[in-house]
Amino acid sequence: MLDHPLPDLDAWALLFSSNTLPILRITKRRIEEMRANLDRVDARELAQLILQDPIMTVRVLAFTQPLRGRSLQHDITTIASSVVMAGIEPFFNHFSELFTIEDQLKEAGPHALLGVLQIVRRAQRAADYAQDWAVWRHDVNMEEVRIAALLHDLAEILVWCSAPSLGLAIHDQQKANPTMRSADAQKQTLGFSFQEIQLELCRVWNLPELLRTLIDEDNAENPRVRNVTLAVRLARHSSYSWEDPALPDDYKDIGELLNVTPDTVRQRLGLLPVPAREADGEAALA
Numbered sequence: 001m002l003d004h005p006l007p008d009l010d011a012w013a014l015l016f017s018s019n020t021l022p023i024l025r026i027t028k029r030r031i032e033e034m035r036a037n038l039d040r041v042d043a044r045e046l047a048q049l050i051l052q053d054p055i056m057t058v059r060v061l062a063f064t065q066p067l068r069g070r071s072l073q074h075d076i077t078t079i080a081s082s083v084v085m086a087g088i089e090p091f092f093n094h095f096s097e098l099f100t101i102e103d104q105l106k107e108a109g110p111h112a113l114l115g116v117l118q119i120v121r122r123a124q125r126a127a128d129y130a131q132d133w134a135v136w137r138h139d140v141n142m143e144e145v146r147i148a149a150l151l152h153d154l155a156e157i158l159v160w161c162s163a164p165s166l167g168l169a170i171h172d173q174q175k176a177n178p179t180m181r182s183a184d185a186q187k188q189t190l191g192f193s194f195q196e197i198q199l200e201l202c203r204v205w206n207l208p209e210l211l212r213t214l215i216d217e218d219n220a221e222n223p224r225v226r227n228v229t230l231a232v233r234l235a236r237h238s239s240y241s242w243e244d245p246a247l248p249d250d251y252k253d254i255g256e257l258l259n260v261t262p263d264t265v266r267q268r269l270g271l272l273p274v275p276a277r278e279a280d281g282e283a284a285l286a
Contacts, residue, residue: 195217
C-alpha cells in the first residue's frame with residue numbers, strides 16, 4: 001500500500017494503470033454467476049450490474065475504446081454499447097481475473113474499507129439522482145449522464161484503494177477543519193486534487209471525450225454537466241446528514257435545473273409529503 005504522495009500526475013496515472021483495479025465483491029460474484037451460464041447472459045442485465053460499480057465501469061470503458069476500429073467514428077460512451085461491441089464471450093474472457101476491493105484492503109484495517117465503501121455508495125446515489133433528473137429533462141442519453149456522475153469521484157475511490165492512509169489523512173484533515181475546501185485538503189496531502197488526477201486518468205486511458213467534459217466542473221454552464229455536478233453535490237451533502245446546512249442551496253439549484261420549486265425537489269426525494277391533490281392524482285393513475 002502506498003503511504004506517501006507521488007511527485008507528479010504521471011506517477012499517479014502510472015500507479016493506477018500498472019495495477020489491476022479491484023472491483024466490488026458483489027460485482028465479482030454476480031459476474032462469476034453469469035460466466036457459469038454464458039448462453040443465458042443478457043447484455044442489458046450485464047450492463048446494469050456494471051453500472052453499479054464505478055471501477056468496473058471505467059475498466060469496461062477503457063477496454064472497449066480501442067475496439068472501435070476505423071469504421072466507428074465516435075467514442076463508445078455507454079456500457080451497453082461497450083458490451084455489445086466487445087461481445088459476450090470475449091468480454092468474459094478479458095475479465096477472467098477479477099480482484100476485489102474487500103480483499104485488497106483486508107490488511108488495511110476496517111476504517112479503510114468502510115471509507116471506500118462509503119464513497120462508492122455515495123457515487124451510486126449520485127448516479128441514481130443524475131439519471132432520474134436526466135429522464136426528467138429528456139436528456140438525449142441518460143446513461144452518459146449516469147456514468148459521469150458514477151465516475152465523478154473515481155480518483156478518490158482509487159486513492160482509498162491504493163493508499164488508504166492518504167485517504168484517511170484527507171478525511172481527518174477536513175473533519176478537523178470543516179471550512180477547509182476539499183481541493184485544498186487533497187492538494188496538501190496528495191500534491192494534487194482528485195479532479196486533476198481524474199482528468200489525467202481520462203487522458204491516459206483514452207476515455208470518451210464526452211465523459212471528460214461531463215466530469216469537468218469547469219464546464220458548469222453546460223446543463224448536462226450541471227446535472228452531474230448537482231447530483232454529486234446532493235449525494236455528498238446528504239451523506240453527512242439530511243440536515244446539512246448546504247442542502248437548501250442544493251434544492252434551489254436542482255429546482256432551477258429541472259424548472260421546479262425547491263419543495264418539489266424535496267418531495268421527489270421523499271423529504272416532504274406529496275400534497276393531497278397530487279397524491280390523489282397519483283393514486284388514480286396507479
